[in-house]
Amino acid sequence: xxxxxxQFTWVYIxxxxxxxxxxxxxxxxxxxxxxxxxxLALPLAILLSSIMTLGNLAxxxxxxxxxxxxxxxxxxxxxxxxxxVLIATGTFFFSNYVIPVANLKWHSIIFDIQETKVxxxxxxxxxxxxxxxxxxxxxxxKNNTFYGITIHDYxxxxxxxxxxxxxxxxxxxxxxxxxxxxxxxxIVHEExxxxxxxxxxxxxxxxxxxxxxxxxxxxxxxxxxxxxxxFNFNKSDEDLFKNDFEMLNVFQISEAKDSMxxxxxxxxxxxxxxxxxxxxxxxxxxxxxxxxxxxIKAGNAQEIEHLQAIPSKIIKLSDLSNTERVAAINTAIxxxxxxxxxNLEQGASTVILNKNYTLFQIEFHRKFALSGAIIVxxxxxxxxxxxxxxxxxxxPVVIAALLFMIYFVLFSVGESxxxxxxxxxxxxxxxxxxxxxxVACLLMTAAANDLKVFDRKLWIYILSFGxxx
Numbered sequence: 001x002x003x004x005x006x007q008f009t010w011v012y013i014x015x016x017x018x019x020x021x022x023x024x025x026x027x028x029x030x031x032x033x034x035x036x037x038x039x040l041a042l043p044l045a046i047l048l049s050s051i052m053t054l055g056n057l058a059x060x061x062x063x064x065x066x067x068x069x070x071x072x073x074x075x076x077x078x079x080x081x082x083x084x085v086l087i088a089t090g091t092f093f094f095s096n097y098v099i100p101v102a103n104l105k106w107h108s109i110i111f112d113i114q115e116t117k118v119x120x121x122x123x124x125x126x127x128x129x130x131x132x133x134x135x136x137x138x139x140x141x142k143n144n145t146f147y148g149i150t151i152h153d154y155x156x157x158x159x160x161x162x163x164x165x166x167x168x169x170x171x172x173x174x175x176x177x178x179x180x181x182x183x184x185x186x187i188v189h190e191e192x193x194x195x196x197x198x199x200x201x202x203x204x205x206x207x208x209x210x211x212x213x214x215x216x217x218x219x220x221x222x223x224x225x226x227x228x229x230x231f232n233f234n235k236s237d238e239d240l241f242k243n244d245f246e247m248l249n250v251f252q253i254s255e256a257k258d259s260m261x262x263x264x265x266x267x268x269x270x271x272x273x274x275x276x277x278x279x280x281x282x283x284x285x286x287x288x289x290x291x292x293x294x295x296i297k298a299g300n301a302q303e304i305e306h307l308q309a310i311p312s313k314i315i316k317l318s319d320l321s322n323t324e325r326v327a328a329i330n331t332a333i334x335x336x337x338x339x340x341x342x343n344l345e346q347g348a349s350t351v352i353l354n355k356n357y358t359l360f361q362i363e364f365h366r367k368f369a370l371s372g373a374i375i376v377x378x379x380x381x382x383x384x385x386x387x388x389x390x391x392x393x394x395x396p397v398v399i400a401a402l403l404f405m406i407y408f409v410l411f412s413v414g415e416s417x418x419x420x421x422x423x424x425x426x427x428x429x430x431x432x433x434x435x436x437x438x439v440a441c442l443l444m445t446a447a448a449n450d451l452k453v454f455d456r457k458l459w460i461y462i463l464s465f466g467x468x469x
Contacts, residue, residue, distance in 0.1 A: 008033050012110060028109065032102045033102075039370040047403060051385040051400055054382045058385065088374040097249055107247075133153065133154050134154065138150075144171060150162070167183075183221070250368075373407065376436050
């Protein structure tokens with residue numbers, strides 16, 4: 001848990017450092033983060049504990065005594081296996097019902113930190129260019145109050161604007177889209193683009209060189225507004241996160257996937273119909289409704305509508321004049337370009353929908369894969385401890401760290417391949433488990449028959465399906 005929390009801390013170090021956050025806020029954030037990391041930490045914990053337990057039994061010859069009394073390794077591990085299966089089942093329910101709430105909480109806290117601490121955009125003694133179109137420098141200050149303020153405004157390319165003030169307070173607008181400076185005792189200097197020289201009636205320049213009109217305004221108190229382009233300061237409400245895939249359980253994810261699939265099918269169907277109706281050939285066909293009376297049943301008159309296609313006159317390109325032919329060809333080219341552009345837009349929308357659908361599928365399989373990894377890593381660690389015959393925190397910690405590193409790399413690679421749609425979400429999230437299952441079978445066979453992993457007798461035993469050694 002400490003290693004995984006440190007990894008999280010380094011990811012969000014810029015958002016947490018130098019914000020004057022209280023200890024309670026940090027504790028609350030780490031509490032929710034810890035809850036979301038438990039399913040990832042449990043496989044390592046089970047792996048380490050299984051190696052230590054069986055290693056201690058083997059090191060003290062207790063495992064040998066149990067085997068000599070007629071108990072097989074599978075029977076010795078039977079109570080531990082039931083315990084691990086119970087832990088894996090509890091982990092699934094925890095990740096399905098608790099982790100979505102924990103993810104919702106810590107995401108909201110992170111955004112609250114970014115929203116309330118708008119002073120983090122400004123560093124005293126240096127120019128801050130975090131806000132597009134502005135360069136801000138202050139001499140001193142902390143929190144949201146600063147002194148010696150200089151603001152260079154480049155949002156209008158035709159005007160160079162510089163604002164200087166003795167002091168000021170920074171805060172955000174109610175909608176979170178603007179950063180407001182409440183300034184005191186300052187000036188505003190505006191300089192327009194260079195103008196061409198003005199000549200007198202005698203042809204002499206009225207002014208030498210280029211002329212830059214400018215003006216200077218003084219103020220005692222003023223409010224300067226800046227648009228927060230590129231900053232998402234309006235997401236502190238938890239309701240805005242509830243539809244994210246990380247905040248849903250498996251039932252909600254299944255419902256969301258079905259909804260996205262229906263939306264995609266409906267969008268493709270509507271696009272196909274519109275594209276078909278925009279074809280010139282289909283537009284040249286007129287449809288009229290012919291109503292025929294149907295037999296009267298139960299005293300109610302019913303009518304059945306039939307559609308009859310009546311093609312209009314077909315005009316060949318050879319029947320047109322040169323001017324009309326050129327106009328028809330240009331119209332066809334423009335129509336083809338519009339259809340190509342519409343196809344590209346539709347393709348981009350489909351890619352986005354498919355990407356979101358993949359993310360929901362990945363999260364769906366993640367909840368099951370992490371629970372399955374606990375069981376698989378137990379059957380990797382238990383026989384490995386029996387083979388190594390080392391207990392305590394020495395060799396087991398090293399072995400568990402190396403094995404978990406392999407597992408974590410496989411997990412990250414599988415998730416990346418699933419995100420890039422190289423692998424399906426199922427195989428992407430179950431990749432480490434599928435790779436470690438043969439390893440677990442090999443180690444269990446070796447430990448149960450008191451063979452070394454690289455012993456030739458073990459491979460003969462496996463290839464003969466356990467009939468001879």
